[in-house]
Amino acid sequence: xxxxxxxxxxxxxxxxxxxISCTGTSSDVGSYxxxxxxxxxxxxxxxxxxxxxxKRPSGVSNRxxxxxxxxxxxxxxxxxxxxxxxxxxxxxxxxxxxxNYVFGTGxxxxxx
Amino acid sequence: QVQLVQSGAEVKKPGASVKVSxxxxxxxxxxxxxxxxxxxxxxxxxxxxxxxxxxGYTNYAQKxxxxxxMTRDTSTSTVxxxxxxxxxxxxxxxxxxxxxxxxxxxxxAFDFWGQGTMVTVSS
Numbered sequence: 001x002x003x004x005x006x007x008x009x010x011x012x013x014x015x016x017x018x019x020i021s022c023t024g025t026s027s028d029v030g031s032y033x034x035x036x037x038x039x040x041x042x043x044x045x046x047x048x049x050x051x052x053x054x055k056r057p058s059g060v061s062n063r064x065x066x067x068x069x070x071x072x073x074x075x076x077x078x079x080x081x082x083x084x085x086x087x088x089x090x091x092x093x094x095x096x097x098x099x100n101y102v103f104g105t106g107x108x109x110x111x112x
Numbered sequence: 113q114v115q116l117v118q119s120g121a122e123v124k125k126p127g128a129s130v131k132v133s134x135x136x137x138x139x140x141x142x143x144x145x146x147x148x149x150x151x152x153x154x155x156x157x158x159x160x161x162x163x164x165x166x167x168g169y170t171n172y173a174q175k176x177x178x179x180x181x182m183t184r185d186t187s188t189s190t191v192x193x194x195x196x197x198x199x200x201x202x203x204x205x206x207x208x209x210x211x212x213x214x215x216x217x218x219x220x221a222f223d224f225w226g227q228g229t230m231v232t233v234s235s
Contacts, residue, residue: 001174003156036221038157045207045228046149046157048214051221057214089157093220099171101147101159101220 004029004090004104011110017078020107022090023071028102030071034093037066037075041086049088050075077109085111114138116208116226123232129196132229134208141189142166145211147222148182148193150204158204162211163191198233205230 005023012018022029022037029035033053038046048057050066053073063078073092077084090104119133134146148160161172163182170182181194191208206229209222 032220034220036219038222045225046209046222047225048221048223051213051219051223055213055219057223059214091157091159091221099162100173103149103157103159106156 001028001094001100001102004092004102006088006090006104006107008105009108009110011112012077012080013112014080014082016080017076018080018109020075020077020088020090020109022073022075022092022104024073024092024102025071028092028094029068029073031095032093033068035066035068035073036091037064038089038091039084039086040089046089080111082111085109114210114224116210116224118206118208118226118229121230121232123234124198126199126233126235128198128233129194130198130231131192131194132206132208132231133190133192134226135188135190136165136210137189139210142186144218146184146191147209147211148180149207149209149222151207151228152201152204155204160193160206165189165191195231198231200233203231203233 037050040046053068054066088107094100115137117135163170165184184191208226210224212223213219214223
C-alpha cells in the first residue's frame with residue numbers, strides 16, 4: 001500500500017486560507033468516505049481534526065474544513081493563525097479483505 | 113477523560129524484540145478498537161495494525177506481518193505491541209491510538225493518542 005500524496009509544504013499569511021491536497025487511488029480515497037486529517041506539532045502526538053472527509057470532532061475550530069473529489073481529499077484552513085503552524089497528515093481506509101489504513105506523506109504548514 | 117498512557121523509551125540491539133504497552137482509562141476499554149502507528153525520526157506516520165480489545169482480533173499491515181504481535185489484557189485495560197527481529201529502520205516513536213471520532217461515536221479515525229514511546233535500535 002503506497003502512502004497518499006501530499007505537498008511537502010504550504011504557507012500563508014495570518015488571516016488567509018490555505019488548502020492541503022491528499023491524493024490517493026480508487027482503492028482508498030476514491031472508494032471510501034473515510035478520510036481523516038491530523039495536526040501534529042513538534043514532538044507531540046497527532047490530533048484528529050477531520051474525520052469521514054468533512055466532519056469535525058467536538059472542540060475543533062470551524063476554521064478547519066474537509067472535502068473530497070474523486071481520488072483527492074482536501075483540508076482547508078481559513079483565517080490562518082500562528083498556532084496552525086504544524087505538520088498535517090491525511091489518512092484513508094483502504095480496500096482489503098481485512099482492515100487496512102494508509103497515511104499521507106505529510107505537509108508542513110508555515111504561517112508567514 | 114480519555115487517556116492513553118504508554119510505557120517508557122526503549123533501547124534495543126538489532127535482532128532483539130521490544131514490547132510497548134498502552135494503558136487506557138476514561139472510557140469502556142472493550143468498546144473501541146485500538147491501533148498502533150509509528151513515526152521514524154523526521155518521517156511521516158505509518159499504520160501498523162489494529163486490535164479489538166473485546167475479542168482480541170488483530171489485523172496487521174502487510175509490512176509487519178510475521179514480526180508484530182498485538183495483545184490485550186482486559187483486566188488492566190492495557191494493549192501491547194511487540195515487534196521482533198528489530199533492525200535500525202525500526203527506530204521510531206510508536207503510538208497507540210483509539211479508533212473513534214472524539215465522543216460516543218464510531219468512525220475509522222483515530223481520536224485519542226498515547227504520548228508515544230521512542231524505540232531506538234542500535235548496536
